[in-house]
Amino acid sequence: MPDLRYTAAAPAHTEVPRPKRGEGQWAFGFTEPLNKNEQSKKDDDPLNVRDRILYTYSKRGFDSIDPADLRGRFRWMGLYTQRAPGFDGGKTATVPEEELDDRYFMMRVRSDGRLLTPAAVRALGTIGRDYGRDTADVTDRENIQYHWIRIEDVPTIWGILDDAGLSSLEACGDSPRPFLGSPVAGVAADELIDGTPALEEIYRRYIGNPAFSNFPRKFKTALTGHPSHDVAPEVNDISFVGTVHPEHGPGFDLWVGGGLSTNPMLAQKLGVWIPLDEVADAWEGVASIFRDYGYRRLRSRARLKFLVADWGVEKFREVLEKEYLGRTLVSNPSPEQPVGHRDHIGVHEQQDGKKYIGIAPTVGRVSGSLLLQLAELMEEYAVAGARLTPYQKIVLIGVEPAVVEELIVRLDAIGLSARPSNWRRNTMACTGIEFCKLAIVDTKERARRLVAELERRFPELDTPITVNVNGCPNACARTQVADIGLKGQLVVADGEQVEGFQVHLGGALGLKANFGRKLRAHKVTSAGLDDYITSVVTNYLTNREPQESFADWVARADEDLLRGEKTLEPADR
Incomplete structure (x- = not known):
């Protein structure tokens, strides 16, 4: 395979729109770096930093780390410096990043839809x-995320991960970020197709491959053969979604260009049928388009979604087929999008007569000790394995029916409920100001207290209402596609700046996928969050029509009801 990292791609065979000005697209010969990030990647392939960590930095300590590695290439190894203590949210965008750096790291470990054995969970x-002050979070990228990691301990940690068949390689950076795979792949009774072999092949070919280690920015992959579309395919750069062709049978449609952050876009569907054994080739084609044609001048426009939006999905498919695959894809109508839960919480049937059980930690926060307790229960009850979900949940696979109820009781005793409240089930939160250098407000602890209070105020909530809490505009917790999305920012209350949130209401994925409604100049303080959500939920429950979802109600509700300026009484129905 030719090395395309720093040279222009082969001449185009299709009429691809040439930019009016240089956007750093390699395919047009714009190979000179246009910003410091691109220069750093050209100076040295970030994959090379692994050896420096193993043989230099871990032995000489934090002060020996080259700043270009520390704030750049370390990300390809799943490592970010965490936020130093003592900096409030007002300093997030004003203090030089070197001052925000603590001497400890966040580490992300990718699971890529793998079945984690009890030994791997242990x-x-x-x-x-032992190495992260008992931290561990389940993220919405199906990662385990640690904090307080010392550079001196990284080689030992990597050795433990290697023995468990896991890795932090390219868990961050301008790279193929951790894949989202269906948590119930290969076992769900209603699955269309098991995509596990395709994810394994993509990982084998491309993770750690220098030809795919320098994208314009992050590249997020999702794949599912489950009809619930349980990997949030609408908001990933590339998604393979299970479908059925009337002649060829089960395969995958291809969706491209999804993403959130400050310019959210839903993925566009190619309307194709790709067989299981050609998924990795299609992934390579899309990834290569992003590498060669992606915009590298401005980081804010360097995601694949901007290229797809500019080209249109028809042009994108044409380039994929003619320049990268060398064949025409089979057309097939895109599958209908589902309504309802995608998180697999509760007890469900497997194909083999066993059960799988979805369990909910609160806002994804677990701990090393809790994972060790979970591993012990998995061994005691002969559970085949666990998978992480894109909704900060855990699914236990291969449970004998006779032990289900006893296991559920034991799980609940350690804080992992298979029958959580609607609030606990449907609330997610990003890392927040506790550890993240980009965050402006606290999220994990605030969301945990919010869940507890809403459980007290609405103990019998009869309909799901999702609440996604994010510490900054980057939407790591998918703010814009929640019923109630909360984007952290500083707000003014009584003449002082305090932690608060911009509110997005009525967002959704699935059949009615859309971005939440923002109310002009509407913000809520963190301290007032419980009362605000109580008011809005009360208004919904009082004013809704039969079977009307929260998102549908938001679309028609008066603004004073959404702003919480008025709270309806039952007599107002």
Whole structure:
């Protein structure tokens, strides 16, 4: 395979729109770096930093780390410096990043839809307990995320991960970020197709491959053969979604260009049928388009979604087929999008007569010790394995029916409920100001207290209402596609700046996928969050029509009801 990292791609065979000015697109010969990030990647392939960590930095300590590695290439190894203590949200965008750096790291460990054996769960717990001050979070990228990691301990941690068949390689950076795979792949009774072999092949070919280690920015992959579309395919750069061709049978449609942050866009559907054994080739084609044609001048426009939006999906498919695949894809109508839960919480049937159980930690926060307890229960009850979900949940696979109820009781005792409240089930939160250098407000602890209070105020909520809490505009917790999305920012209350949130209401994925409604100049303080959500939910429950969802109600509700300026009484119905 030719090395296309720093040279222009082959001449185009299709009429691709040439930019009016240089956007750093390699395919047009714009190979000179246009910003410091591109210069750093050209100076040295970020994959090379692994050896420096193993043989230099871990032995000489934090002060020996080259700043270009520390704030750049380390990300390809799943490592970010965490936020130093003592900096409030007002300093996030004003203090030089070197001052915000603590001497400890966040580490992300990718699971890529893998089935985690009890031994692997024990390894993950051991790392958190022994090397991360007992931290561990389940993220919405199906990662385990640690904090308080010392550079001196990284080689030992990597050794534990290697033995467990896991890795932090390219868990961050301008790289193929951790894949989202269906948590119930290969076992769900209603699955269309098991995409596990395709994810394994993509990982084998491309993770750690220098030809795919320098994208314009992050590149997020999702794949599912489950009809619930349980990997949020609408908001990933590339998604393979299970479908059925009337002649060829089960395969995958291809969706491209999804993403959130400050310019959210839903993925566009190619309307094709790709067989299981050609998924990796299609992934390579899309990834290569992003590498060669992606915009590299401005980081704010360097995601694949901007290229797809500019080209249009028809042109994108043409380039993919003619320049990268060398064949025409089979057309097939895109599958209908589902309505309802995608998180697999509760007890469900497997194909083999066993059960799988979805369990909910609160806002994804677990610990090393909790993972060790989970591993012990998995071994005691002969559970085949666990998978992480894109909704900060855990699914236990291969449970004998006779032990289900007893296991559920034991899980609940350690804080992992298979029958959580609607609030606990449907609330997510990003890392927040506790550790993240980009965050402006606290999220994890605030969301945990919010869940507890809403459980007290609405103990019998009869309909799901999702609440996604994010510490900054980057939407790591998918703010814009929640019923109630909360984007952290500083707000003014009584003449002082305090932690608060911009509110997005009525967002959704699935059949009615859309971005939440923002009310002009409407913000809520963190301290007032419980009362605000109570008012809005009360208005919904009082004013809704039969079977009307929260998102549908938001679309028609008066603004004073959405702003919480008025709270309806039952007599107002």
